[in-house]
Amino acid sequence: MKALRMERRPTRFVAAYLASTFGSGRGAGVGPLRLGDGPSPRDLGPGWTPVTPLLAGICGSDLATVDGRASRSFESIVSFPFIPGHEIVALAERAGIDAHGQAFEAGTRIAIQPVLGCAARGLALCRFCQAGEVGRCGNLAHGHLRPGLQTGYCADTGGGWSDGPLMAHQSQIFVVPEVLTDDEAVMVEPMACALHAALRCPIDVTDTVAVIGAGTLGLGVIGALNFLSDAYGLARPHKIIVGAKYSHQQRSAKDLGATDVVEPKQLDRAVRAAVHAGSMGFSGHLGELSGGANVTFDCVGSADSIAQALRITAPGGRIVLVGMPGKISVDLAPLWRREIELIGAYAYGVEQLGDVSIPTFDLAFEFVVAKGLGNLVSARYPIDRFEEALAHAGQAGSRGATKIVFESSRSTKHRKDDA
Amino acid sequence: MSPRPGFVLETDRSTPPTLMWNGEKFGLQQLPTGSRIVYAPEPFDALNDPEGAIRDALNHPTGESEPLHALLHAGMKLTICFDDISLPLPPMVAPDIRQMVIEAVLDQAAAAGVDDVVLIAALALHRRMTEPELRHALGNRVYDAFAPNGQLLQHDAEDPENLLFIGETPHGEEVEINKRAAESDLLVYVNINLVAMDGGHKSVATGLASYRSLRHHHNPKTMTHSKSFMHAPSSELHSANWRMGRLIKDSGIKIFQIETTLNTDTFPSNFSFLQKREWEWTLRDRAAYAASSSALSLAPTKLARNILQGIRAPHALRSVYAGEVEAVHEKILEDVWAQQGVRVEGQTDIVTMGLPYISPYNVNSILNPILVACLGLGYFFNMYRGKPVVREGGVAIMFHPTQPEFHPGHHPSYIDFFEQVLTQTTDPEVMHKEFEEAFATDPWYIHLYRTGHAYHGVHPFYMWYWCSHAMEHLGRVIIVGGDPKSVRRMGFHPASTLDDALEMAKDVVGPSPTLTHLHNPPLFMADVQ
Known part of the structure; x- marks a missing residue:
């Protein structure tokens, strides 16, 4: 089976880290990621189904891994060698049972909810998994699987960046509705993250929301805030102000419902004007705002973006950290003085919308169709061209792209009922 | 000898290049043969007592x-x-x-x-x-x-x-x-x-x-x-x-x-060549020009700005009247026109202006892009009586670096105007309707106006409105040497050189345009016949 594999080779991680200083994704050529033939994952037993990827996305955390920049906090919940790729739409190789307990036939398209929680590991459900908060599972290194927080980081399951089968557990399998294209289906995982992030703190109709970054997750959060209002009657914030660097991101942000879109360096000024705040300084230079956004979604996760979030979030407000940070240095004095809450937003599970509990993936199916989010897929590459694909993903913004995916020859670009 | 009136020079092949302001710098620019240059009257004598x-x-x-x-x-x-x-x-x-x-x-x-x-x-x-x-x-x-x-x-x-x-x-x-x-x-x-x-x-x-x-x-x-x-x-x-x-x-x-x-005695003796006619420059004037233009060109912009903002004009009292507002003003206007009026015969296809470092709104400060527009299109363009120097549908060519640089203490709302309004519209009517009130009532701008040294939040709108007449009248505005992004954001056209600008202007005014250069400052007002 041909696949891209990450091996534990420290010198190559160092090489990847150095290469990535020339641009995100550049670590692919020199790092521990290797394309080659190798064994398919072993059958993991009852409840597991072999599936073959149609499309597998490249996300920011993948790039951080390829470039040797991922947080070392993941070391204990990753096992080598692993095949990356956790944004996956795939075909089931045999019949099975999905996460809802429904049977499906061989050849069914499925989206994989990649968290490898207690159910997949054959363990009694921890309190988080029982509550549907599978992303918070504390058993990611235990059970009959080797460590791995998700499919795509576990040596036993395989991953999406391959042409052969990977193993998907029943708890991970969501049958893709016919109405979705493959492009829409591959966006379900990142959009589930965006929905989960948007639901991590309650929003009021009077709120001003700031969004830092307009890549896949940033655009997803903007769309999610509007979708949840349109489809489920949740409060729509008074303003959604977005810092978007590139013109295609700015257009997409507007299309998805942002009320104000500005260049990232102008976000402070835009938030200040929107909430009629001042600056803590007198000089006209903007430092910390005297007021600010009620909620800020940081969809970048860098030291600069967190510092900006701390400047523009109102005292007593909340920052939702959507983008994955690594080891960074940030002055947290404003967090302390302004009594800002910093909220992490990782993965998905089961969301509570009023009286209704709904798996985030089911919500995401609706979301990607309602907002036409398959359009965010900008380019497909075969895995043979992985260096180009990763370089493209690393420079997605500057090259007018949003989501880059690997494709298999079995994937189509159209809906079934399209010509 | 009494001061000479302003006049209009028609350039020929023997005309020396003319002094052209370009923000915190100035240089000599050769204009096409047959161009007109409007020179201000010489400064009137100061009152003795x-x-x-x-x-x-x-x-x-x-x-x-x-x-x-x-x-x-x-x-x-x-x-x-x-x-x-x-x-x-x-x-x-x-x-x-x-x-x-x-x-x-x-x-x-x-x-x-x-x-x-x-x-x-x-x-x-x-x-x-x-x-x-x-x-x-x-x-x-x-x-x-x-x-x-x-x-x-x-x-x-x-x-x-x-x-x-x-x-x-x-x-x-x-x-x-x-x-x-x-x-x-x-x-x-x-x-x-x-x-x-x-x-x-x-x-x-x-x-x-x-x-x-x-x-x-x-x-x-x-x-x-x-x-x-x-x-x-x-x-x-x-x-x-x-x-x-x-x-x-x-x-x-x-x-x-x-x-x-x-009077219009604008520059001190070490910069007096700036208000002289170029063919009358003495050896001392040429040396002063060479030294000062080189120094300003080599100096970082901030240093050049400090040098120029330090200039104190040797203006002298020319007349004073007191009493009832309208009667006083009528007498004063006669004196202003006597000092500054220059008769100009007919309009031109292209008007050129070298924009200096200073306008009424950036004393001890920075001439930001909005003030560049205002100085050229709000002030210099409007320094006329009768008809504008440039014909309707004509072209204004201005010289200025037009860097996106703002004084945060003096012009805080200008920064937001540049980033948030001019990116949406350059139409004065649209911005008046859609954006003005929010800026005018913004509490932070009001706070900075009242307690700091900031222009009021609405002020950049007013500066843009000053340009309304010119923008409606002109077929194109070109800024030579202007930062392309800033210039385009304001709806104007950047050019690298005067030759490039003239080529661009010909698309608007035809292949053999007439050109008039406003040799300003010292200030003058064109009495266009």
Whole structure:
């Protein structure tokens, strides 16, 4: 089976880290990621189904891994060698049972909810998994699987960046509705993250929301805030102000419902004007705002973006950290003085919308169709061209792209009922 | 020898290159053969006895007014208002004319036993002056006598406690001005008439007004219908101020107007070549040009700016009148036109202008892109009577680096205007309707205006509105050497050289255009026949 594999080779991680200083994704050529033939994952037993990827996305955390920049906090919940790729739409190789307990036939398209929680590991459900908060599972290194927080980081399951089968557990399998294209289906995982992030703190109709970054997750959060209002009657914030660097991101942000879109360096000024705040300084230079956004979604996760979030979030407000940070240095004095809450937003599970509990993936199916989010897929590459694909993903913004995916020859670009 | 009038030179192959301002730099630019260059009149001679002239004006008023001393009495409330940092340009060498006039007024007030005297800088929506700027304008003696006691104020257009609503003109224009000034027994206004639109009723009706009042004439409609600001009978801005001024007068507010003109002696001796005709440059002038242009070119922009902002103009008092507002202003206008008027025969297809480092709104500050537009299209373009120098549908070519650089303390709302408004629209009407109010009422801008040294939040809109007439009139605006992104954001066209700009202009005005260059400063006004 041909696949891209990450091996534990420290010198190559160092090489990847150095290469990535020339641009995100550049670590692919020199790092521990290797394309080659190798064994398919072993059958993991009852409840597991072999599936073959149609499309597998490249996300920011993948790039951080390829470039040797991922947080070392993941070391204990990753096992080598692993095949990356956790944004996956795939075909089931045999019949099975999905996460809802429904049977499906061989050849069914499925989206994989990649968290490898207690159910997949054959363990009694921890309190988080029982509550549907599978992303918070504390058993990611235990059970009959080797460590791995998700499919795509576990040596036993395989991953999406391959042409052969990977193993998907029943708890991970969501049958893709016919109405979705493959492009829409591959966006379900990142959009589930965006929905989960948007639901991590309650929003009021009077709120001003700031969004830092307009890549896949940033655009997803903007769309999610509007979708949840349109489809489920949740409060729509008074303003959604977005810092978007590139013109295609700015257009997409507007299309998805942002009320104000500005260049990232102008976000402070835009938030200040929107909430009629001042600056803590007198000089006209903007430092910390005297007021600010009620909620800020940081969809970048860098030291600069967190510092900006701390400047523009109102005292007593909340920052939702959507983008994955690594080891960074940030002055947290404003967090302390302004009594800002910093909220992490990782993965998905089961969301509570009023009286209704709904798996985030089911919500995401609706979301990607309602907002036409398959359009965010900008380019497909075969895995043979992985260096180009990763370089493209690393420079997605500057090259007018949003989501880059690997494709298999079995994937189509159209809906079934399209010509 | 009496000063020579301004004139129009038609260039030929023997004409030396002309001096061209380019922000904090200047150079020599060869213009196409057959171009016209409009030169300002030479500076009129200074009055031999300015103090005597001022006393004479106060004692022998113009129009229906008693002499100042007859209007002063013990126990009265006297307020003396004066023009702010925006005049004159560049700031003049000490003593400033305001100091000379105010000292004369205070001498008479003291002689009459007037104790309740307050000085007010008539800022309108301009930035508050700093202590050194106030000391320069008023002199240390006046500053030290009034400032420590709270008797030297700066008009605050956002202080409801100190504004008084006077009423509405027949056109529905609300008039609201400084309360202390309005409630005084006598308001003495001390003005500097640098250009023809200064002074008259505009001094009080604009300089001491609030946003509520100013918005009635500082708007795209008024600006578009002011052709030009410098020619009162054709200026809607003038008309609106006159309606307001007459309402103020009819309300019983007693104003004693003192207006002055300065000569156009703009640059000190080491920079005097800047106001000479190039073919008359002496060896010393050429050496000064070579040294200063090289130094400014090599210097970092900030250093070059500091050098140029340090220039103090040797302006000298040319005339002074005092008394009734309209009669005084009429006399002053005659003097302004006599000093600055240049007869120009016919219009041109292309007008070129070298924009210097300074405008009324960036003294000791930065000429940001919006002020670049305003200086070229709001001021230089409008320095005419009759018709614009450039024909309708013609092209303006301006020289300026137009870097996206702003003084955060002086122009905070300009930054947001540049980033948030000009990225959406360059149409004055659209921005007036959709954006102006939010900027005008923004509490942070108001806070910075009232407590710091910031122009009011609405001010960048006004600067853009000043360009309305020019933008409507012109077929294209090209900025040579301008930062392309900034220039395009303002709806203009960047060019690297004059030759490139002329090629671009030909797309608009045809293959064999006429060209007229405004050799400005020193300031002049074109009397276009």
